[in-house]
Structures are given as C-alpha cells and as structure tokens.
Amino acid sequence: MREEKDLIGTKEIDEDAYYGINTARAQENFNLTNRNVNEHLIEAIVEIKKAAAAVNYEVDRLEEDKKEAIIQACDEILAGALGDEFQLDALQGGAGTSTNMMVNEVVANRAIEILGGSKGDYEVVHPNQDVNLGQSTNDVYPTALKLASLRLLIPLTEEVAELQEAFQDKEREFANILKLGRTQLQDAVPITLGQEFSAYAEAISRDRWRLYKVSERLKKVNLGGTAVGTGLNAEPKFIFKVVQELRRNTNVSLAHAENMIDNTQNLDVFVEVSGLLKSLGVNLNKIANDLRLLSSGPKGGIGEIKLPQVQPGSSIMPGKINPVIPEAVNQLSFLVTSNDQAITLAAQSGQLELNAMLPLLADKFLESLETLTNGVEMFREKCIVGIEANEERCQELLDDSxxxxxxxxxxxxxxxxxxxxxxxxxxxxxxxxxxxxxxxxxxxxxxxxxxxxxxxxxxxxxxx
Missing domain, CATH: 1.10.40.30 (Fumarase/aspartase (C-terminal domain))
Structure with a gap:
C-alpha cells in the first residue's frame, strides 16, 4: 500500500493502482448505479489532457520531459491500456470533478512510471499542477462531453440513413400491393402497402436531416475557460491553441466558444439535441407499433405483413412467434424519452456559474446516443429488411370492408x-x-x- 494525502487527511491506496486519493474517496462516496462513467467520456477527457500537455509545453508552462511522459501515458490509454483503472460510478456530485481527477491521477501515475518514478510520487508529475495545468473540471468535462457526443453522432446518423434506405426499398417492393387503410384502428379507405412504407421512410429522413444539422450545435466548447469561463490561470495563448490542438488530434471540428462564461453555465444545447434524439425515438416507436399491428395474428389478427421470425415466442404455447424486435424498439423509445426528461431536469437545475448536475446529463445523453445507434441497426437488420407482404390477406380485408x-x-x-x-x-x-x-x-x-x-x-x- 502507499499513502496519499489531501486536504481532508491521508488514505492508503493499493500500490498497484494508477488512480489516487481523489478517486478512492469518490469510489467510497458514490455507489448509485453500479455503472461506470461512460468510456467515450473518459476517452475524450484523455484527449484533452494530451492536447493540454502539448500546448502547455508550447507556451513554456510545462517541462519537455513531463510533456512527453503525459502524452505517452495518454496515447497508451487511448490505445486500450489501463481501462480497468477507470472505475467510478456514472452518477456523482461535484459537476464531474471526481471523473476529471480520476483521469488526472491515472495519467499522472503512468507518466511518473515512464519517467522512472513510483506511483504516488507526485513530485515527478502532479495530477493537478501538471496534468490539469490550465484547466478546470468546469471546462474539461463539458468539452469532453461534446467531443464524445460528436463522435457518437456519426455512427447514429449513418444507421438512420441506412434505415431510411431500407424503408425506401420496401416502398418500391410493395408499391402495387393494395390494402385497407385504417384511422383510429377502424376501416378507412384503400392505400397501398408501399404508400404506408413511404411514410415511414419520410419520417426517418427528417430524423436523418435533423441529426446531420444538429452537430453544429455541439462544436463550440469552453476549453480554456477554467473555473467559471473567465480563463483564470490559463495562459491566453493556451486558451486558443488548446482547442486547435484538440481539433487536430481528434479530427473533430471543434470551435472556441465566443462566450466561455455562457458555455460554462448553460447546457441548453444538450436539451435541444436530446429533443431531436427523442423525436427519432418517437418515430421509431410509432413505426414499431404499426408493424406489430399489421403483423398481428397470424390467424386472429390483421396479418397483412410477415415479420422475420427471430426466436420462439412462448414457453408454453408451441408455434408462437412474437414481434420481439419491434417490442425492443418500443422500449428503446421509452428509454430515450425518459432520458430526455432527465436531461431537461439536469440542464434547468444549474445555478449561477456552473451546473453541478452534469454527470447525470452526460450519462443519459451518451446512453441515448449509443442505444439509439444499436437499436436502429437492430431494427433494420433483424426486422425491416426481412418484412414480407401477405398480398392475399391485404386483398381479402380490402374486399370485405x-x-x-x-x-x-x-x-x-x-x-x-x-x-x-x-x-x-x-x-x-x-x-x-x-x-x-x-x-x-x-x-x-x-x-x-x-x-x-x-x-x-x-x-x-x-x-x-
């Protein structure tokens, strides 16, 4: 064991651990979800530490050997090393300070080893003075969240585009299949099955466009603003160069916020984007409900379409097949909608110069992005592309209405x-x-x- 000290007192830390006393205290304090901080958020914070080290050296605030060691430590973590060291509950008090300090400590202790020292010898590389130099949790955490979000938006947008194309394929395939339209679940007037699927394609195309445009909202970051957005304790050159370095390293087109105080205080941009994620979830839910109705039966329901059979549906009823993929999409929509409410509550609960509820917002926002990406892919691959029309049933119900x-x-x-x-x-x-x-x-x-x-x-x- 090694002993570390902070303003509260001393604490023994496992000598093999790369985290330090700040992380250990947070691990004791926060045990709410049994779910760790999102790995994409951790990765983005490490990217910031790497960029900050390079720029701090460039503006003569950090020695070259420390700079090289910090960058090497960051590169190793980004390549997959030390992943087990980032064990901290996703929900925590302190606006994300515990998460930022966990990264600072792990990077510092690995950098210390690289320079020949022993973990915990912060005279060699200090988590606050060196790794966190020119930064604060209050600019690092929201910047990292935006960076992680922009990266996750890319695969989501791609999956939504493919889902739109899958619906358009079905629109063409079913273009000449006449069927009964329904309003309020009652017989209405004729429509083609292709026309029904054209509406699904159009709804998803709007979601595709919204997601494509919304990335612009997330590109302005407050990195360099430090504690409240004024840039206290950050070199003026550092403030502008660190965003450029981060953009160069990540190939994500981040931009320096014109008003870093606003960018530190206010999280409404996440509410806006979350609302668009909810819109996608709403459309997916409506389509999933329609598919469950249209495929209901197969003998006692509507039965106008056949969904792919992906697994047996009952432990007691032989031959039963359930629409499990649309049902999973329904639940995904409920999750994204509830996440949107949590994000809204977190964003509106900020006070004065900071929002202490960032960990909740970050966890739910990134969860929505990741889960939607997985869900859209599942919906397309395991359901939409394999849908078949029951043309005889469509004609039968139309003639009898x-x-x-x-x-x-x-x-x-x-x-x-x-x-x-x-x-x-x-x-x-x-x-x-x-x-x-x-x-x-x-x-x-x-x-x-x-x-x-x-x-x-x-x-x-x-x-x-």
Whole structure:
C-alpha cells in the first residue's frame, strides 16, 4: 500500500493502482448505479489532457520531459491500456470533478512510471499542477462531453440513413400491393402497402436531416475557460491553441466558444439535441407499433405483413412467434424519452456559474446516443429488411370492408352513402351488390368508381 494525502487527511491506496486519493474517496462516496462513467467520456477527457500537455509545453508552462511522459501515458490509454483503472460510478456530485481527477491521477501515475518514478510520487508529475495545468473540471468535462457526443453522432446518423434506405426499398417492393387503410384502428379507405412504407421512410429522413444539422450545435466548447469561463490561470495563448490542438488530434471540428462564461453555465444545447434524439425515438416507436399491428395474428389478427421470425415466442404455447424486435424498439423509445426528461431536469437545475448536475446529463445523453445507434441497426437488420407482404390477406380485408364506400360520396352524398354502409353491415351483401341493387350505376360505372387503384391517388375516383 502507499499513502496519499489531501486536504481532508491521508488514505492508503493499493500500490498497484494508477488512480489516487481523489478517486478512492469518490469510489467510497458514490455507489448509485453500479455503472461506470461512460468510456467515450473518459476517452475524450484523455484527449484533452494530451492536447493540454502539448500546448502547455508550447507556451513554456510545462517541462519537455513531463510533456512527453503525459502524452505517452495518454496515447497508451487511448490505445486500450489501463481501462480497468477507470472505475467510478456514472452518477456523482461535484459537476464531474471526481471523473476529471480520476483521469488526472491515472495519467499522472503512468507518466511518473515512464519517467522512472513510483506511483504516488507526485513530485515527478502532479495530477493537478501538471496534468490539469490550465484547466478546470468546469471546462474539461463539458468539452469532453461534446467531443464524445460528436463522435457518437456519426455512427447514429449513418444507421438512420441506412434505415431510411431500407424503408425506401420496401416502398418500391410493395408499391402495387393494395390494402385497407385504417384511422383510429377502424376501416378507412384503400392505400397501398408501399404508400404506408413511404411514410415511414419520410419520417426517418427528417430524423436523418435533423441529426446531420444538429452537430453544429455541439462544436463550440469552453476549453480554456477554467473555473467559471473567465480563463483564470490559463495562459491566453493556451486558451486558443488548446482547442486547435484538440481539433487536430481528434479530427473533430471543434470551435472556441465566443462566450466561455455562457458555455460554462448553460447546457441548453444538450436539451435541444436530446429533443431531436427523442423525436427519432418517437418515430421509431410509432413505426414499431404499426408493424406489430399489421403483423398481428397470424390467424386472429390483421396479418397483412410477415415479420422475420427471430426466436420462439412462448414457453408454453408451441408455434408462437412474437414481434420481439419491434417490442425492443418500443422500449428503446421509452428509454430515450425518459432520458430526455432527465436531461431537461439536469440542464434547468444549474445555478449561477456552473451546473453541478452534469454527470447525470452526460450519462443519459451518451446512453441515448449509443442505444439509439444499436437499436436502429437492430431494427433494420433483424426486422425491416426481412418484412414480407401477405398480398392475399391485404386483398381479402380490402374486399370485405366499407372502405370503398367513401368514393361514392361525391356522387351520392354523405346521407345516402351512410344508408348503404348500414345495409352492408347488417346484411351479407358486398358494397358493390348493395349499390347495384339501387340501380344508381351500371356495373361498368361502379367498377370504375370503386377502383382501389384510383382511390389511392388524388382526385375523384371514376373521373380520371
């Protein structure tokens, strides 16, 4: 064991541990979720430490040997080393100070080893004075969150684009399959299965565009603003150069915030982006619900489409297959919606120059990004691309419905058409039989008016 000291007192730390006393105290204090700080956030903080070391050396604030050791330590961590050292609950008090100090300590202790010292000998490399030089948790943490978010937005946007294309493929495949449309779960008017899928494609295309544009909102960072955004204890050259260095190292187009005080205090940008993630979740949920309804049965429900069979559905009912992929997408949507509420509450709970609720916001925001990416990929690969149409069932339900009657409104008026509808419901007659019995149209005229193909296009059926 080694002994480390802070303003509260001394504490024994495992001599093999790369973390230090700050992390050890945080581990004792925070045990809320049994889930560690998001690895993408840790990676982004390490990137900041690497950039800061290079720039601090450039502005004559850090010795070359320390700079080289810190950068090597960061590179090793970014390559996958010391991952087990970052064990800290995702939720914590202190606006993320414990997370920032955990990274400072792990980087410092590895840098100490590189320079030939022993872990805990902070005369060689100090977590605060050297690794955290020119920084504060209050500029490091939100900058790291934005960096991690921008990186995670890329695969999410790509998956959404592929989902849109999958729906467009189904739109073309089902373009000529006529079926009954439904409003409020009741029979409505004819539509094609392809038209239904075109609406899904269009909704997802809006989500794709929103995500593409929203990255601009996350690019302005307050790195260099230190404690409250004024840049106290940071060299003026450092403030501008550190963002440039971080951008160069990560290939993420970050920009220096014009008002670092605002960028330190206010988290509304995350609320805005989270709202767009929720919009995607809402669209996914609606589509998943539709697919569950359209595939219901297979004998006692609508059964107009067949979903891919991915696993047996019951421990007691042989042959039962459930729509488990859409059901999982439903739950994903609920998660993202609840995360959005947590993000909103965290963002509005900031006080004066800082928001202490950043750890909750970061955890939920990154969770939404990652889970949506996984969920969209699952939805496309395990459900959408394998959907098949039950064309016979589509035609059967269309022929047996009152949906065709709406086309008679322009000719007969609402009152008479309603009387015919009641007759069809109360007898064994079809719509065509009930209309022909009244000698209003001959069979050829009626066939033209009640053509489902015409009814799926704009205009008055029978006049085209």
């Amino acid at each position: 009152l949906g065709l009657l709406t086309a008679l409104n322009p000719y007969l008026g609402y009152k008479l058409t309603t009387e015919i509808a009641k007759e069809v419901l109360n007898t064994d007659k079809t719509v065509k039989e009930a209309v022909l019995d009244r000698d209003i149209f001959n069979e050829q005229e009626l066939e033209k008016i009640l053509s489902p193909q015409e009814m799926t296009q704009p205009g008055i059926a029978g006049e085209k």
